[in-house]
Amino acid sequence: MSDAAPWLDDEEMATWLAFVSLVSRLPNALDGQVRTDAGLSYFEYTVLVVLEHAEDRTMRMSDLAYLANGSLSRLSHVARRLEKEGFIRRFACPTDGRSTLAALTEDGLQKLAEAAPGHVKLVRALVFDELTRDEMRQLGELSKRMLDRINP
Amino acid sequence: MSDAAPWLDDEEMATWLAFVSLVSRLPNALDGQVRTDAGLSYFEYTVLVVLEHAEDRTMRMSDLAYLANGSLSRLSHVARRLEKEGFIRRFACPTDGRSTLAALTEDGLQKLAEAAPGHVKLVRALVFDELTRDEMRQLGELSKRMLDRINP
DNA sequence: TCCAAGTCGTTGAATCTTCAATAAATACTA
DNA sequence: TAGTATTTATTGAAGATTCAACGACTTGGA
Numbered sequence: 001m002s003d004a005a006p007w008l009d010d011e012e013m014a015t016w017l018a019f020v021s022l023v024s025r026l027p028n029a030l031d032g033q034v035r036t037d038a039g040l041s042y043f044e045y046t047v048l049v050v051l052e053h054a055e056d057r058t059m060r061m062s063d064l065a066y067l068a069n070g071s072l073s074r075l076s077h078v079a080r081r082l083e084k085e086g087f088i089r090r091f092a093c094p095t096d097g098r099s100t101l102a103a104l105t106e107d108g109l110q111k112l113a114e115a116a117p118g119h120v121k122l123v124r125a126l127v128f129d130e131l132t133r134d135e136m137r138q139l140g141e142l143s144k145r146m147l148d149r150i151n152p
Numbered sequence: 153m154s155d156a157a158p159w160l161d162d163e164e165m166a167t168w169l170a171f172v173s174l175v176s177r178l179p180n181a182l183d184g185q186v187r188t189d190a191g192l193s194y195f196e197y198t199v200l201v202v203l204e205h206a207e208d209r210t211m212r213m214s215d216l217a218y219l220a221n222g223s224l225s226r227l228s229h230v231a232r233r234l235e236k237e238g239f240i241r242r243f244a245c246p247t248d249g250r251s252t253l254a255a256l257t258e259d260g261l262q263k264l265a266e267a268a269p270g271h272v273k274l275v276r277a278l279v280f281d282e283l284t285r286d287e288m289r290q291l292g293e294l295s296k297r298m299l300d301r302i303n304p
Numbered sequence: 305t306c307c308a309a310g311t312c313g314t315t316g317a318a319t320c321t322t323c324a325a326t327a328a329a330t331a332c333t334a
Numbered sequence: 335t336a337g338t339a340t341t342t343a344t345t346g347a348a349g350a351t352t353c354a355a356c357g358a359c360t361t362g363g364a
Contacts, residue, residue, distance in 0.1 A: 006272075007272055008272065008275070008276075008280070011285075011288070011289065011292070012280060012288065014292055015288055015289065015291055015292030015295070016275060016279070016292075018292050018295035018296045018299060019279070019291060019292065019295040020182075020221075021221055021295070021299055022175075022295045022298055022299050022302070023174075023175050023178050023179060024179065024221035024222075025221055025299070025302050025303075026175050026298070026302065027175060027176065027179075029302050030172075069172075069173055069176035069177055070176075120158075120159055120160065123160070123168060124160075125301060126298060126301045126302055127168070127171070127298055127301075128160070128164060129301075130294075130297045130298055130300075130301055131294065131297075133163075135290070135294060136163070136164065136167055137163065137167065138287070138290060138294075139167055139171055139294055140163070140166055140167030140168075140170050140171065142282075142283065142287060142290075142291055143167070143170035143171040143173070143174045144170045145282045145283075146174055146178070146278060146279055146282055147170060147173055147174050147177070148282075149277060149278045149279075149281075149282055150174070150177050150178065150181050150278055151177075
């Protein structure tokens with residue numbers, strides 16, 4: 001902590017204000033759509049989407065939490081709710097007694113179908129319709145680099 | 153809602169996965185630093201920063217909520233905590249009886265000083281150190297455009 | 305002026321998330 | 335192999351956020 005970082009200059013500050021505002025507001029926008037269309041939070045929706053693309057639509061809780069961008073504890077609480085509603089089921093992992101596997105049910109798959117079209121439409125409207133192909137690639141590139149900094 | 157949006161192609165999907173992951177994780181990273189350095193949530197910190205830059209370090213609750221990227225209700229709850237701790241004070245607006253003004257106190261200013269250096273350092277480490285000048289400008293540009301889509 | 309409609313902020317209840325503690329199983333090491 | 339350290343997941347309590355309802359005030363039009 002000994003070395004002080006220089007403060008942001010005007011251009012950096014303008015960039016930061018816009019970017020941090022985007023980062024704060026985009027999740028709310030996504031959440032609102034999914035909640036309206038399917039009665040799920042965006043995190044719950046993400047959990048179901050990740051499971052949908054997993055092999056056998058099944059995944060370890062730890063891995064699911066990581067891919068859904070949430071903590072294991074958060075997932076555990078949410079999984080209880082999702083299981084209670086019948087969208088997923090949980091069972092012990094046969095090869096590692098510590099692990100729990102979560103699987104998407106048919107009801108969960110159907111729930112996804114309710115939210116997905118509206119979600120794609122919103123993502124297009126808010127993000128992709130605004131970008132050229134090159135800008136889109138660049139956004140992905142920059143995002144990956146920043147992510148690498150965030151993750152250990 | 154009649155027209156269906158085409159699903160994302162591979163490049164779009166890869167971009168979206170990275171971007172949405174970033175958007176989900178960056179707030180947590182920022183929150184952790186501010187919480188460690190000053191015992192504030194990132195939203196609380198943002199509220200103080202916005203006030204710091206306001207005229208007379210004073211601002212209407214509504215405007216403050218907007219600029220801090222939160223709902224008015226959220227701000228109202230947080231303002232109670234911040235006021236209790238002595239970092240801000242609230243008083244009736246003299247020109248509009250409906251409004252409340254919030255002002256940063258000396259203690260609040262000092263609290264900011266505890267968190268700011270670490271915050272700049274982290275923002276640099278996670279975002280700006282990773283980008284060239286042109287990429288930085290581009291990120292700001294794209295962020296602004298997406299924000300315009302989100303806001304009404 | 306008076307009333308209806310709109311704006312501004314707060315509040316309490318319900319919901320969600322985090323944090324720390326715990327339990328159970330596996331991996332490592334001497 | 336015994337003992338310790340790690341990994342995995344869940345839980346309950348504390349804290350934070352959202353939502354809907356409310357009260358107080360202002361604005362605009364009849």
